[in-house]
Amino acid sequence: MKRSELVSRILITVAVIGAVGAPLFFWSQSSLxxxxxxxxxxxxxxxxxxxxxxxxxxxxxxxxxxxxxxxxxxxxxxxxxxxxxxxxxxxxxxxxxxxxxxxxxxxxxxxxxxxxxxxxxGSNTDAEPAPAPLYVSLGLDIDAPHEAPAIPSQMPSAFRGESLIRGLAISQFINSDFYRVHSPYETFENLDQYPLGESQRWDVVAYIWQSNTTLESLANGKKLYAQNCAACHGENGAGNGVFADDLLPSPNSGGGGDEVRSMIQTPANFTDPKRILGASPALLQGKILRGGMGTGMPMWGSIFTEGQIWDLIAFIYSFQFEYQN
Amino acid sequence: MIRFISLVVLFAAGLAVAFAPLPAPSIAPQARTLRIDARQFAYSPSELKVNLGDTVTVQLVSTDVVHGLYVDGYDVSVEADPGQTATLTFVADRSGSFRFRCNVTCGAMHPFMIGKITVEKNDLLFRSVGLATLAVIGVFPLSSLLVERKDRALAK
Amino acid sequence: MNRIELTRNLFIKSALKNRHPQLAVFIVMLAGYVFAILAGLIGTPVGSHNFSIVFVWIAWWAILILVAVPFFGRGWCAVCPIPLPGEWLQRGAVLHPLDKKPKWLNLRWPRALRNIWLQNIAFLLLALFSSVLLTTPTITAIVLAAMLFTAIGLSMVFERRAFCRYLCPVGGFIGLYSQTAPLELRIKDKQTCVTCDGKPCYNGASTSLSANSGYGCPWDVFPGGLTRNTYCGLCMECLRTCPHDNIAVNLRPFSADLAKPSARLDEAFKAFIMLGSAMIYAGVLLGPWGALKDAAFYVGTSAWIIYAAVFLGIIFIILPGLFSLALFLAHRPSLKACLGRSRGVGRGTGLRTFAMFSASLIPLGLMFWVAFSLSFVLTNAAYILVSLSDPLGLGWNLFGTADVAWRPIFTSLLAPAQTLALVGGLIWSARMAQKAADESKISAIPVMAYCFAATVVMLWLLL
Missing domain, CATH: 2.60.40.420 (Cupredoxins -  blue copper proteins)
Incomplete structure (x- = not known):
């Protein structure tokens, strides 16, 4: 065989083996x-x-x-x-x-x-046990119906509420121990000791809810809501996010028809006053922590910190109340 | 000679069709908001029409994964996550038809996720069809001219 | 006719005659080809960031359809690495031919298949799956590998480059459109070939026999009979073997081959396949219709079956059917009479006319592909830079271009360039139709109207 022929054969072989071997080698080294x-x-x-x-x-x-x-x-x-x-x-x-x-x-x-x-x-494997969340220590049944028996005729306004509380002693409502375990409706009931009309009491509830949170909390809650919740619950909280329809089996897929469809829970509508005004922060915390148990609602307990969940809850109530900016 | 003149006339007509300015549109510009749903691998609606000078606000709603929207010719873009409507505002100051396309890799057919926005009229299409018509007509004098030249060359 | 013989330039001639430059290109191409297969299999499944997709369907395709085919005809075939491994086996050598050939089967290709119908079918098979093929690296890798190994296998069973000539899905249309290219390989003097002893250009000449050693035409073509580019792969073997220095590579006018078009039905249908698929792709891939994209991509669904049926229907029934109608009208005396061009009864009816006239669609089809390809090549060219630096999507940055942002280039030039290509193609095809009509003594107007209508549809799809 002539030398040029031999060299050419070697070159071809080396080129092919190189084109296969080199990338294979680097690929096997990379751990993606x-x-x-x-x-x-x-x-x-x-x-x-x-x-x-x-x-x-x-x-x-x-x-x-x-x-x-x-x-x-x-x-x-x-x-x-x-x-x-x-x-x-x-x-x-x-x-x-x-x-x-x-x-x-x-x-x-x-x-x-x-x-x-x-x-x-790690060395200290015995990590301190996390404290039980509020809904557990309260023994709340977070799957029980919690509709508010009465709802306001107009959206309660924290601004109007603030002008109404002058001279009223409501400071016992403005602390997290009260706020977290009472629904807005329960607070509305508690306010009946004061000389206020119904819509005025709701305005004061709005003020109390606003006073139990901060602007930073609301902003953080809003961010978390947009990133994690809005795709199902809707950007305006109405439970009509882009995936809301997909959670239902399609009517013509033969998956049981209307009966099954009515049993499947759709994303909660946060603009529904009955639903939200009857829910305490502790109850909402439970729902977020644990998730929807078989519905599309994820379990967020392992994701959000406690602070993040309270921020999120504060933001969810803002679908019901008019807050000052 | 007649053939030559007709070719020149056709060529001039072609230049006119290609470059003649069109009368300015009479409709006053307005602000428009268009909601566009994006899914793998299509927009809905996928064909938009606006008038020249309109201030167009696109609300991009992604319904499955993260999508984007880039407008050819305007070089503007926006990106939307599901649950987070994104808006893009631009002034439609160039007439014609432009593709808009996804600029966030969204799966296999991503490069072909395309829509179309027509500002005023698709001028270029009409001009091109005009040019194509003139071109087909022009082939007749062109080829007789060529045949003639060939004949003359052969005669020599 | 007016031709410029490039091989008169001694530098060009020796560069083409010498085996080493070509082999060097082959080796680089083969390494790239094998790398593309591997990248498709082990690289990121994201098509726009995988070397196999980006370099095959954006870079290679752009070079092929925008440069190689229009200007060099089968120039790509001259450097394509697919036949190299098979020929090494078949010839037992990679450079000069040996006196003793390896004993493979070396069969003649079956007579019934000596046409490009298999290529038409191979192209259509890929075309029907194109949305998946164009976007999925593993599928691209499998197709590339299948082509390479089929070529190797056929080299051991059949003589010469059976894969290239009869099976390659790309080779079919490159051959068809190479007729428009301004480059050709031809003999200089017919008489020299007639008297030539042994015809080494076709039969080969081993090193010991002749100073001009080389392989018999790998494309199974006798250079002495070359009148068209279609089946000449520009491999330059005949240039090397010809003992009489009778082979020339010429520059020539565009589309010179179409003056005497072939009357073969396989080539005629190739013209319709290419014209139709350019239009369908423009609509499906570049159009704003999501349902069409879904149908094309989700292979196996009922929507895809309908899409495939419509695809084939357009190519095999609608386009040729309307073309036949145009030809039928062209033969009607009334049409010729009303145009004052009556020159007796048109001759040559039927399939022969159909096949001959379909050649006038070749320039138009090529320009359809140019216009279509411009759009997605200019839109996605940025991926070439990204993929060059990070071909497997492993986070490399070899040339510092891995983070180039995607952005279409030359967007303002795209639409005018497409218009120019399409209108240019229309003039070109209309002129071809007119020449053919003059020869057959029928009216050219229906075929020109057909070309015009197709152009308008394509303009509407692209602009």
């Missing part, structure tokens, strides 16, 4: 964490182990649509996980335990199923 919509498998891997105090490096990529990544209970802003791109992220955990990470950008009806866990091991 893949995000896919829940229907295609969600996170891969979805269980991660880490140690207390040791930085955990994650290289995140999406295989389909825009996702986001955040770890629950850490008050952490999500990072974007973009299709075909790699996001580098370093996390450090102070406490051992099991953390939930979740997708922070809506990626379809089953977005909230896109969760995984980080198991953080």
């Amino acid at each position: 964490m893949h995000a896919r919509v829940a229907e295609s498998g969600g996170w891969n891997p979805n269980i991660i182990r880490a140690d207390v105090g040791a930085p955990l490096h994650l290289r995140l990529t999406s295989d389909d649509v825009v996702h986001g990544f955040a770890v629950g209970q850490m008050n952490m802003d999500g990072v974007d996980v973009l299709p075909g791109k790699v996001t580098d992220l370093t996390l450090t955990f102070d406490k051992p335990g099991t953390y939930t990470f979740y997708c922070t950008r809506w990626c379809g009806l089953n977005h909230w199923r896109m969760r995984g866990t980080i198991e953080v091991g």
Whole structure:
């Protein structure tokens, strides 16, 4: 064989082996964490182990649509996980335990199923037990009906309420111990000792609810609501978000027809006064923490901090009350 | 000679069709708000029509995953998550038909998630059809001219 | 006719004759091809960030349809790496031919299949799945691999480049449209070929036999009989083997081959397949109709079956049917009389006329593809830079361009360029139709009207 022929054959072989081998090698060295919509498998891997105090490096990529990544209970802003791109992220955990990470950008009806866990091991494995949430210590049945027996004829206004309370002793209502365990309707009932008309009492309730929160809380609640709730509950709280219809089986899919449809719970309508004015913050906290048990409502207990949930609840009441800006 | 003149006339007509300015529209500009639903891989409505000079506000509502909307020719864009309506406002100051398309990767067919906005009229389409008509007519004098030249060359 | 012989330039001639430059290009192409397969399989499943999709369907396609085919005809085939591994096996060498050939089956290709119907079918198969193929890296990788291995397999069973000539889904339309290109490989003098002993350009000449060694035409074409570019792969073997220096590569007027169009039905239908699929793609992929995109993408659903049926219906019934109607009208004496162009009875009716006239759709079809491709290539060109730096979507940044933001380029030039392409194609095709009509002594107007109508539809779809 002539030398040029031999060299050419070697070159072809090397080129092909190189074109296969080099990328295969680098590919096998890269450890990416893949995000896919829940229907295609969600996170891969979805269980991660880490140690207390040791930085955990994650290289995140999406295989389909825009996702986001955040770890629950850490008050952490999500990072974007973009299709075909790699996001580098370093996390450090102070406490051992099991953390939930979740997708922070809506990626379809089953977005909230896109969760995984980080198991953080460490020396002090006996972490202090979390205190029981309020609804548990109160023994509330959060699935029981809680409709307000009476509702205001117009939207209660905190501004009008403020002008009505001059000379009235209502300070016992403005503290979280009272606020969290009473529904607006119960507060309305409690106000009947005062010389006020019905709509005036509702205005005072609005004022009390506003006084039990802060502008920062409301703003934070609004942000959390837009990111996590509005897709089902609607941007205006009316329970008509873009996924609300998808939660029902379609009428022509043969899935049981009207009977089944009427049994399936649609996203709560926060603009419905009966529903919200009859619910105490503790009750709402329970619903958010635990989730909807078989409805599309996710369980948020492992995601939100307690403070975030109270902010969210404060914002939900703003669908019922006119607050001052 | 007649053929040559007719070709010149057709060419001039072509230039006129391609570049002649159109009378300015008489409708006063207004502000419009258009709601567009986005899903994998289509917009609804996917064909919009506005008048020249209108201030257009697009409310983009994503109904499944994060989508975007980029308007060709205007180079403006917006991105919307489900549950978070996003708005994009621009002044429709260039007439014609423009594609708008998703600019946030949203799945396999993302590059072909396309809609169309027509500002005033799709001028270019009408001009192009005009040009195509003139072109087809022009082929007759053109080819006789070419045949003639060939014949003359052969005669030599 | 007025031609410029490029091979008269000694530098060009020796660059083409020498095997090493071509082989060097082949090796780079083959490495890229294999890498594209691998990228499709192991890289990110996100098409717009995967080398296989971006480099095949944006970069390669742009170069092929906007540059290679219109200006170099089968120029792509001259550097395409697909036949390389198969030919190594078949020839037992990658450079100069050996005296002793390996003993493969070396069969002649079956006579019944010596046409481009298999290529038409292969193209249509890909076309019906195109929305998935264009967007899914694994599918693209599988198709690329299938083409490579089919070519290797066929090289061991049949002689020459059976895959390229009879099966390649791309080769069919490259061949059809290469007739419009201003580049050709032809013999210089007919008599030299007639008297040539042994016809080494067709039969090959091994190194020991001749100073001009080379393989017999891999495309199964006798260069002496070349009148059209369609089946000449520009591989330059005949340039190397010809002992009489009788092979030339010429610059020539555009679409010179169409002066004497072929009357083959397989090629005629190729013209309709390409014209129709350009229009369908423009509507489905670039149009604003979401339901159409769903139907095209969700392969196997009832909507897709309807889409496939309509697709085939447009290509095999509607477009050729209307064309036949146009030809029927063109033969009517009344039409010719009213135009004052009566020149006796038109001759050559039926399938032959149909096939000959369909050649006038070739320039129009090519320009439809140019206009269609301009749109998605200019829109998505930014992905080329991204994919160059991070071909597998593993977070690399090889050339610092991994984070280039997506943005269409030259948007203001796009629509005028499309108009120019389409109107130019219309003039070109109308002129071809007129020449053909003059030869057949029938009216050109119905076919010109057909071209005009197709152009208007395409303008409406694209603008």
